[in-house]
Amino acid sequence: MNDKSLSQISLPIENELVRFGEIFKQSLKSKVGLVDLVTRYILKQKGKKIRPLLVLLSSKAAGEVTERSYRGAILVELLHTATLVHDDVVDNAETRRGFPSINAVWKNKIAVLIGDYLLARGLMIAVEGNDFDFLKVITRTVKRMSEGELLQIKKTRSMDNDEKTYFRIIADKTASLLSTCCEIGARAATNDNSEIEAMRNFGENLGIAFQIRDDILDYIGKTNIIGKPLGGDIREKKITLPLIYALKNAGNSESKKIIKIIKNGKTSADVKYVIDFVKDKGGIQYSEKVAEQFASEAISNLKIFKESIYKNSLLDLVEFIVKRKN
Amino acid sequence: MNDKSLSQISLPIENELVRFGEIFKQSLKSKVGLVDLVTRYILKQKGKKIRPLLVLLSSKAAGEVTERSYRGAILVELLHTATLVHDDVVDNAETRRGFPSINAVWKNKIAVLIGDYLLARGLMIAVEGNDFDFLKVITRTVKRMSEGELLQIKKTRSMDNDEKTYFRIIADKTASLLSTCCEIGARAATNDNSEIEAMRNFGENLGIAFQIRDDILDYIGKTNIIGKPLGGDIREKKITLPLIYALKNAGNSESKKIIKIIKNGKTSADVKYVIDFVKDKGGIQYSEKVAEQFASEAISNLKIFKESIYKNSLLDLVEFIVKRKN
Numbered sequence: 076m077n078d079k080s081l082s083q084i085s086l087p088i089e090n091e092l093v094r095f096g097e098i099f100k101q102s103l104k105s106k107v108g109l110v111d112l113v114t115r116y117i118l119k120q121k122g123k124k125i126r127p128l129l130v131l132l133s134s135k136a137a138g139e140v141t142e143r144s145y146r147g148a149i150l151v152e153l154l155h156t157a158t159l160v161h162d163d164v165v166d167n168a169e170t171r172r173g174f175p176s177i178n179a180v181w182k183n184k185i186a187v188l189i190g191d192y193l194l195a196r197g198l199m200i201a202v203e204g205n206d207f208d209f210l211k212v213i214t215r216t217v218k219r220m221s222e223g224e225l226l227q228i229k230k231t232r233s234m235d236n237d238e239k240t241y242f243r244i245i246a247d248k249t250a251s252l253l254s255t256c257c258e259i260g261a262r263a264a265t266n267d268n269s270e271i272e273a274m275r276n277f278g279e280n281l282g283i284a285f286q287i288r289d290d291i292l293d294y295i296g297k298t299n300i301i302g303k304p305l306g307g308d309i310r311e312k313k314i315t316l317p318l319i320y321a322l323k324n325a326g327n328s329e330s331k332k333i334i335k336i337i338k339n340g341k342t343s344a345d346v347k348y349v350i351d352f353v354k355d356k357g358g359i360q361y362s363e364k365v366a367e368q369f370a371s372e373a374i375s376n377l378k379i380f381k382e383s384i385y386k387n388s389l390l391d392l393v394e395f396i397v398k399r400k401n
Numbered sequence: 402m403n404d405k406s407l408s409q410i411s412l413p414i415e416n417e418l419v420r421f422g423e424i425f426k427q428s429l430k431s432k433v434g435l436v437d438l439v440t441r442y443i444l445k446q447k448g449k450k451i452r453p454l455l456v457l458l459s460s461k462a463a464g465e466v467t468e469r470s471y472r473g474a475i476l477v478e479l480l481h482t483a484t485l486v487h488d489d490v491v492d493n494a495e496t497r498r499g500f501p502s503i504n505a506v507w508k509n510k511i512a513v514l515i516g517d518y519l520l521a522r523g524l525m526i527a528v529e530g531n532d533f534d535f536l537k538v539i540t541r542t543v544k545r546m547s548e549g550e551l552l553q554i555k556k557t558r559s560m561d562n563d564e565k566t567y568f569r570i571i572a573d574k575t576a577s578l579l580s581t582c583c584e585i586g587a588r589a590a591t592n593d594n595s596e597i598e599a600m601r602n603f604g605e606n607l608g609i610a611f612q613i614r615d616d617i618l619d620y621i622g623k624t625n626i627i628g629k630p631l632g633g634d635i636r637e638k639k640i641t642l643p644l645i646y647a648l649k650n651a652g653n654s655e656s657k658k659i660i661k662i663i664k665n666g667k668t669s670a671d672v673k674y675v676i677d678f679v680k681d682k683g684g685i686q687y688s689e690k691v692a693e694q695f696a697s698e699a700i701s702n703l704k705i706f707k708e709s710i711y712k713n714s715l716l717d718l719v720e721f722i723v724k725r726k727n
Contacts, residue, residue: 105548106548107548107551107555108555109552109554109555110548110551158517161513161514185551185554187487187490187513187516188487188547188550188551188554189547189551190513191484191487191516191520191543191546191547192543192544192547192548194517194543195540195543195544195547196544198524198536198540198543199541199544202533202536202537205533207528207531210524210528211528211529214521214524214525215521215525217517217518217520217521217524218518218522218525220517221514221517221518221521222432222433222436222518224514225435225436225511225514225515226433226435228435228510228514229434
């Protein structure tokens with residue numbers, strides 16, 4: 076399979092994505108000037124739009140894009156945007172997608188409220204469309220996402236993360252929403268429960284692979300591409316898969332030394348030291364292998380769907396996600 | 402009518418409130434230790450529980466307390482708790498009900514996530530109970546609440562608040578939820594649309610009176626009772642009804658002087674100066690009169706309900722709210 080770019084992957088649903096963009100923009104309008112100002116700022120920062128892409132492709136792979144598919148895509152993108160805005164408060168982030176973050180421009184108070192507003196807007200759209208099944212899925216997802224983030228904070232403080240907890244955290248904080256995208260896309264197109272379940276599992280496995288790749292990129296990515304500095308997780312004392320593996324495969328005294336550097340280190344040299352340690356111990360290759368396993372699992376989840384250009388795009392997306400450089 | 406205490410008002414639904422407390426506690430359980438820790442902390446701070454009280458009394462006044470009434474009460478209390486936790490981030494509050502606030506103890510990041518978690522839990526309970534009508538009401542309410550807060554922030558910055566905008570802000574940020582409590586309580590007990598609408602209007606008018614009273618208490622309350630310092634709004638440059646009225650009835654140069662003090666003043670003497678100015682200009686009496694008008698409106702909204710001890714409690718609650726000292 077040739078590696079495809081995100082725009083090549085999106086090609087079969089190009090028109091649908093344009094329509095999505097229009098409805099999304101419309102859905103952000105507010106009679107409160109400050110809300111409009113902030114949401115226009117958000118709209119300027121074009122993200123990868125992987126979540127709407129997943130909803131629409133899942134609908135196509137399981138049948139057709141329907142009005143419910145669009146509402147589902149708007150719902151997940153609003154929820155995702157809400158969590159990004161809240162995450163920036165959570166992480167004290169100063170930039171997001173290369174732009175100053177909402178909390179950096181307008182302070183925490185506004186970031187918190189805009190996040191709440193976006194979440195409410197998303198849920199309203201599902202409520203008004205009578206998409207009760209979407210609400211069932213999405214409220215559970217919001218719960219999982221906040222629990223995942225909170226568990227990560229706890230583990231960051233105690234600095235004793237292990238693989239099992241790591242997978243629980245990334246499944247809850249990241250994979251839950253990608254899984255929801257695929258499930259909602261399928262629900263909008265079919266009533267077949269085995270297809271809905273297959274799409275949910277596909278999204279969950281894809282999401283885990285996605286987050287592992289994200290955590291790898293923190294060790295090998297480039298600042299100017301991903302818009303966040305290399306080694307950011309180390310600076311925030313987040314212990315992710317590459318480091319968990321490296322620590323497990325180092326001697327006891329070396330491990331203690333690394334943990335001490337992460338705890339107290341502040342310089343770029345400290346960060347570079349940890350990065351080199353992880354690379355030396357094979358933490359990157361191991362994580363890439365694990366990401367590939369989840370990717371394979373995701374691919375096999377799609378077996379029950381008939382061949383189509385849409386299914387192929389989902390398969391290409393899996394490849395894209397585990398190989399992406401940003 | 403004799404003024405009654407909140408516990409006297411609650412008497413007719415004493416047992417229902419106990420049951421509510423048990424279910425509420427249950428609903429906050431989480432498998433994530435940190436979530437449990439924070440929610441146990443929240444449960445220790447017993448608030449006035451006015452919102453569940455409103456839901457349960459509204460159900461009784463319109464029929465009976467049902468399983469749906471309890472779910473509605475849990476939903477609004479979770480939402481209210483979520484907004485309190487987020488508000489403390491928004492306001493950088495250091496205390497809440499006499500306790501250190503969540504953000505003061507656990508920092509903003511956790512406060513934001515716990516708020517999201519509580520909101521998601523509330524919505525999940527409604528989703529699992531198939532209370533689609535509650536979700537319709539509540540998502541609109543979350544949107545109104547965040548818009549109201551954001552409008553208030555904007556007006557606080559520009560310092561040009563007027564009565565019309567003030568009423569819009571307090572209707573959205575405060576009355577919307579009290580209105581929702583009463584509407585949900587009625588919906589849980591009856592299908593009669595005129596009764597549902599009457600309860601919604603009752604809650605909206607009650608909520609506006611409630612917030613005006615809150616804003617009055619900022620000028621005449623006592624720190625040790627309400628757990629927030631006197632003149633807090635002045636320090637935060639929030640221009641509320643007592644001040645709006647006083648400014649309108651002062652000379653141009655005096656108004657400018659007061660605005661300047663609020664903008665730049667930092668000492669207790671500055672705050673006291675503004676409080677005395679508002680009192681001198683009759684800002685307190687005027688606001689009390691306006692609160693009484695909304696209270697009367699609320700009372701007349703209840704006319705269509707048959708006489709009962711529950712309706713009487715709602716009427717007593719109106720009196721309680723406009724006369725409360727904390």
